[in-house]
Amino acid sequence: MSDDMKIKVTKDGPYAVYGRAPLKEERIKKDSMGKPEEWEEVKRYYTDDIYSLCRCGKSTNKPFCTGDHMVGFDGTETAKRNTFDENAKSYPGIDGVELLQDPVLCVGAGFCHGKNYVDKMVKKKETLDIALQQTYDCPGGSLVIKINGEKQEPHFEKGISNTSLPRSGPLWVKGEIPIESSDGYKYEVRNRVALCSCGKSKNKPFCDASHLR
Numbered sequence: 001m002s003d004d005m006k007i008k009v010t011k012d013g014p015y016a017v018y019g020r021a022p023l024k025e026e027r028i029k030k031d032s033m034g035k036p037e038e039w040e041e042v043k044r045y046y047t048d049d050i051y052s053l054c055r056c057g058k059s060t061n062k063p064f065c066t067g068d069h070m071v072g073f074d075g076t077e078t079a080k081r082n083t084f085d086e087n088a089k090s091y092p093g094i095d096g097v098e099l100l101q102d103p104v105l106c107v108g109a110g111f112c113h114g115k116n117y118v119d120k121m122v123k124k125k126e127t128l129d130i131a132l133q134q135t136y137d138c139p140g141g142s143l144v145i146k147i148n149g150e151k152q153e154p155h156f157e158k159g160i161s162n163t164s165l166p167r168s169g170p171l172w173v174k175g176e177i178p179i180e181s182s183d184g185y186k187y188e189v190r191n192r193v194a195l196c197s198c199g200k201s202k203n204k205p206f207c208d209a210s211h212l213r
Contacts, residue, residue, distance in 0.1 A: 005158055007173065007195070009205045011182040012075040014052040014065035015195060021177060022159035023047050023063070028109060036110045039137060042164075053160070053171060055205065057198035063162040063171065069199075077181050077204045083188045084141065093122030098146040099131075105142035107170050107194045108209035109163075111135075112143055139163060139172040140194035140207055153191045162197070170194035170207035179205070 005019030017023075025042040051064065055075060058068035069075070080087065088100040099122045111134045112118045121131035122145060135143040136154040139161075145152045158175035172194055173179065179187045179195070187193075193206060200210035 006178040006180060007160075008180050009055075009075075009077060009182050012073055013055075013069050015055055015171070015205070017047075017051050017053060017160065018049070020047055020049050022157070023051075023053075024159065024161050025063075025164070026161040026172070027164040036114045036137070039161075053197070055195065055197055055199060057200065057211075062168070063197065073199060075182075075199070075204060079187070079203050079206050081185060081187070084144070084190065088144070091119050091122070093131075093145075094125055094128070096148045097122050097128065099135075100144045100146065102142055104203055104208055105140040105194070105206060106209055107138075107140040107142070107165070107207045108212045109137070109139055109165055109169075111137040118143060139170065139192060141190050141192045156191060163194075165212070167211070168198070169211060171197050181205070 005021050008016040010016055023045040026039045027042055028036050029038050029040045031037040053063050054065045056069035056073040059066045084102055087102045091099040093099055099119055114134050115130050118131045118134050121127035132145055132152055135145050156174035158177050161172040163169035163172050174192055176189050176191055178189050181187065195205050196207045198211040201208045202210065
C-alpha cells in the first residue's frame, strides 16, 4: 500500500486507482425487520499498483473496467466544486450536538433511519451513540455529526469497497483517499465518499442514488 494512493477520474472513462488501494466487496446486513443493521465484508480482490474501476455501469467484470464505456458513455463531472460544509444543512441536537446533511450525497443505503431517524436520535443523550454509528455507516458521507464543533468520524483504513444495497451500489471510498477530476481539480478530501458506478448520477463523479431509480 502506497502513500501516493489516489483516484483519478478519467474523461468519459473509468476511475484510475493508484497506489495499490485495497479493494473489497461489502453488502448491507439487515435485521429481522428488514432495516439496515451493519456492513459485512463479502470478498477481497487482488489489486495491482494501478487498476481501473467501472463508472459507466456497463462492465462485464464489475467492479473492474472492461472498456465498455467506449460506446456512448458521457462521464461529464457535474458535482459542485465546494466543500461539504458549504453544501450541508444543519439540524440541532442536544446541547453541543449538530447534525449536518447534504442530501445530494445520499446513496440510499438507509442507515439514516435504521434503528430510528437520526435527526431525532441526536436530540437525546441516550440515543446519541446509535446516531453516531448510523452516520458512520453512511457511505456517501451525506450525514455528519458535530459535537462541540468537532466532526465525529470513524477510523477507516484507506481502501475502496464495491457495495450492494442490496442491488449493485456505488464505490465506497474510505480513509481520505484523494480524488482528482479529469481536468485536474482536486475534490475535498474526506473520510468517506461514494463514487457513482452505474453511470446515471446527476452529481458525477459522486453517487446520488440514481442506481435505485
